Amino acid sequence: QPLFMITSGDIVQHEVLIRIRQQPHGLLAARYFINQDFNNHQAFELDKAVLLQVKKLILAEPSALTVSVNLHISNWFNEQFWSWFITNMKDFTTKRKLQFEISEADFIKYQAQLAGAFEKLTALQSLLVIDNVQNVEHINQIASQKLVSGIKLGYPLVHNVDEKTQQQKQVKNIVAQSKLLNIPVYAVGVETQKELLMLAKLGVVAAQGFYFSEPLQEYTHATFY
Structure with missing residues (x-):
């Protein structure tokens, strides 16, 4: 799904979204079938398949855009x-073709254990986006990680933010603090x-969602077993 700059409409990056087709429910989002009980082997095989598909697409359609992947x-x-x-995948990170996302909750909860992975990303010149930020509380802690x-x-x-003054206040605070930290x-x-x-x-600079676009079709023509 593309991430668009709000002012210009330019696409900044693509985020890879995983869906599974399950009868009779149709396509389900990852959160409904990948949970904390997903074993390590299954998680490894799934993320490996996703990354190989991303690599195939990047090679088939060269672009300056970055693809963002949220690992298990x-x-x-x-x-x-x-x-x-x-x-x-080393060549795709050194050319800034690929970056990673991690939820704010996981970033805060596992910060010490993530040090090794962050060292590898630094060596690979890869970047990190913190996903699902809920409030301003951890912004300084997030900004201390140079990969972000x-x-x-x-x-x-985001949902119904135009109607909810409390949400507007929270977003405004997050934007103000992040701007000071150049994020x-x-x-x-x-x-x-x-x-x-x-x-x-x-003050939000870019956005994604069904208002702009459903997931692009060329990123959906893959089947994983």
Whole structure:
């Protein structure tokens, strides 16, 4: 799904979104079938398949755009995963074709354990986006990690933000603090023009969601087993 600059409409990056087709429910988002009980082997195989598909697409359609991938939390601590990644994907990080996302909750909870993975990303010249940010509380802590190139507001802050003054206040505080630290703020799950206009007014610089585009078709033609 593309992330668009609010002022210009330019695409900043693509985020890879995983969906699984399950009858009779149709396509389900990752959060409904990948949970903390997903074992390490399954997580490794899934993220490996996703990254190989991303690599295939980048090679087939060269572009200056970055593709952003949100790994399963267990792979951040999995030496087998990073060994595989360095062997198979190194060129895409050094050319800034690929970056990673991690939720604010996981970033804060596992910060000490993530040090090894962050060292590898630094060596690979890769970047990090903090996803699902809920309030201003941890912004300084997030900014202390030099890999961070942006933050994404959580959907609960974005949904109906044009109607909720408390959400507007929270977004404004996050944007103000992030601006001081030179970190851009993005919004996810934007569904209406009113939400977009309010987010722009509050200083959010880019956004993604069904208001702009459903996931692009060329990123959906893959089947994983």
